Amino acid sequence: xxDEIVFDLLHSEIINYALDQSKxxxxxxxxxxxxxxYIGFAAGYKIMERLTREWPRFKDELDTMKFIxxxxxxxxxxxxxxNLRTNHQGVYVLQDNAFRFLNNFSNGHQYLEYxxxxxxxxxxxxxGGLANLCxxxxxxxxxxxxxxxxxxxxxxxx
Amino acid sequence: MAVCVAxxxxxxxxxxxxxxxxxxxxxxxxxxxxxxxxALDALEERLATTNANNxxxxxxxxxxxxxxxxxxxxxxxxxxxxxxxxxxTKIKLVLVTSSTSPSGSNIRDSExxxxxxxxxxxxxxxxxxxxxxxxxxxxxxxFDKQVKNLMLNNV
Numbered sequence: 001x002x003d004e005i006v007f008d009l010l011h012s013e014i015i016n017y018a019l020d021q022s023k024x025x026x027x028x029x030x031x032x033x034x035x036x037x038y039i040g041f042a043a044g045y046k047i048m049e050r051l052t053r054e055w056p057r058f059k060d061e062l063d064t065m066k067f068i069x070x071x072x073x074x075x076x077x078x079x080x081x082x083n084l085r086t087n088h089q090g091v092y093v094l095q096d097n098a099f100r101f102l103n104n105f106s107n108g109h110q111y112l113e114y115x116x117x118x119x120x121x122x123x124x125x126x127x128g129g130l131a132n133l134c135x136x137x138x139x140x141x142x143x144x145x146x147x148x149x150x151x152x153x154x155x156x157x158x
Numbered sequence: 159m160a161v162c163v164a165x166x167x168x169x170x171x172x173x174x175x176x177x178x179x180x181x182x183x184x185x186x187x188x189x190x191x192x193x194x195x196x197a198l199d200a201l202e203e204r205l206a207t208t209n210a211n212n213x214x215x216x217x218x219x220x221x222x223x224x225x226x227x228x229x230x231x232x233x234x235x236x237x238x239x240x241x242x243x244x245x246x247t248k249i250k251l252v253l254v255t256s257s258t259s260p261s262g263s264n265i266r267d268s269e270x271x272x273x274x275x276x277x278x279x280x281x282x283x284x285x286x287x288x289x290x291x292x293x294x295x296x297x298x299x300x301f302d303k304q305v306k307n308l309m310l311n312n313v
Contacts, residue, residue, distance in 0.1 A: 045292055049282045052246035056225035132247045132292070134168065 004078065011101065014039060015117050033120040040124025041131070048132040051075060061155065064133055065092050072129060090155035094126075099149040106146045115143040119151075126151060160273065160309040161238070164194040165281055166250040167293055173249075174296040176305050194252050197240040200232040201250060204242070227278070228271045239265075243274040251277050273308060280304050 015036055022032035051072060058064045069081035073096075083095035101118040105111050119141035127139045136156040143149050162177035177190050229242040237258055243251040251274055255265055284290060284301040296302075 046286050049245070049247055049249075049285045053278060053282055055246060057227060057244075058246060059225070134248050 008101070011121060012118075014121070019117070031117065033117060036117075036120045037124035037127075040121040041128035042124075044125040044128025044130075045132045046128075047075070047125075048072075048129040052133070058133070061090075061135065062086065064130070064135065065094075065153070068126065068129060069094060076125065090157060092153040092155075094151040094153065095148065096151075097148045099147055102143065102149060103147050108146055110146070112143065112146065115146070115149075116141070119143065119149055123151065126153065130155075160253050161256045162190045162193060162254040163277060163305060163309060164190070164252045164254075165277075165296065166194070166198065166252060168248045169293075170198060170250075171293075172295070173293075174301070174305075176302060176309070177254075178306060178309050190254075193235075193238060193240065193254050196235075197232045197242060197252055198250070200240075201229065201242045201244065201252075204229050204232065205244060228274055230267065241270045241274065243278065245278060245281075249281065251281070253277070276308055277305065280308070 015033075018033060018036045019031060021035070025032070052067075055067070055071075058067065065084060065086070069084050073079065073081050077096075077100045079096075079098070079100075081094045082097045083093075085093045085095075099119070099122075101122070102115060105114075105118075123139040123141050127137055130137050130139075130153070136158075138154045138156065140152045140154075141149055142152065160178075162175070164172060164176070165174040167173045172191065172194070175187070175190050175194060227243055227245060229244060231239060232242040232252075233240045234257070237256060239255045239257055241253045241255070243253075245251070253270060253274055255270070280301060281296075284296055284298055285292070287298060290296065290298065
């Protein structure tokens with residue numbers, strides 16, 4: 001589909017832009033991806049208002065996470081999350097075995113060091129979506145072997 | 159049909175309050191604010207019972223309609239009726255009808271439901287404006303115009 005490739009290319013250009021910016025600002029080796037994460041956050045926040053319009057009220061947190069895994073993921077990545085795990089204490093692990101932004105890169109460990117760049121946006125996207133549903137969280141991602149990716153969601157209890 | 163609609167944010171701060179001036183008692187901003195905010199307690203109460211029912215008796219399938227976003231008539235005064243709607247994102251939409259005017263007194267529940275659903279759609283569109291920051295009052299004149307249209311058109 002044409003619209004998917006447009007999103008993919010725009011996403012990678014945003015990352016290149018953010019990398020250029022952080023190169024100008026400080027000449028240290030570390031890469032500043034907070035701006036990419038923030039763009040994801042804003043997008044997730046806004047998209048959630050639209051996606052939940054036709055939905056009944058969510059029962060609880062787990063119900064919300066299931067929504068993220070199915071409808072939210074389908075809307076953005078055209079597939080569902082492959083595995084959802086939780087410890088029932090506010091930690092959720094979402095596993096995608098063929099994450100779209102990594103799918104074309106490699107099928108193993110090549111380019112593994114660049115993987116964090118391509119998951120930052122999605123972390124923000126999840127965090128923003130949850131923030132609009134009044135769930136404050138910290139989202140991190142873990143890539144062990146290339147097309148598969150795990151997102152860890154830690155819900156912040158007050 | 160409606161004399162006033164309001165969009166209330168997550169923290170109960172008004173994001174948008176609009177009215178049409180054919181009803182003298184709701185003509186000014188202050189009485190609109192008052193009308194809308196009298197209903198907020200009733201709205202919170204309705205939400206609390208919804209949650210209690212869901213956690214208390216999951217087996218009770220008759221209660222599933224409480225998960226509906228539309229909360230129905232919240233509060234009625236001598237002159238006005240106030241209807242509420244809460245989105246999944248905890249945005250509260252409030253619609254006030256006048257029970258003194260002929261068009262408002264015999265309004266059907268389904269009409270209010272459709273009007274609030276349409277207001278929700280308008281709100282979702284207004285949110286997608288990149289210049290609008292979440293939590294700020296809605297200043298978009300397009301949104302204002304569409305909402306005024308919604309109020310006048312009696313759906």
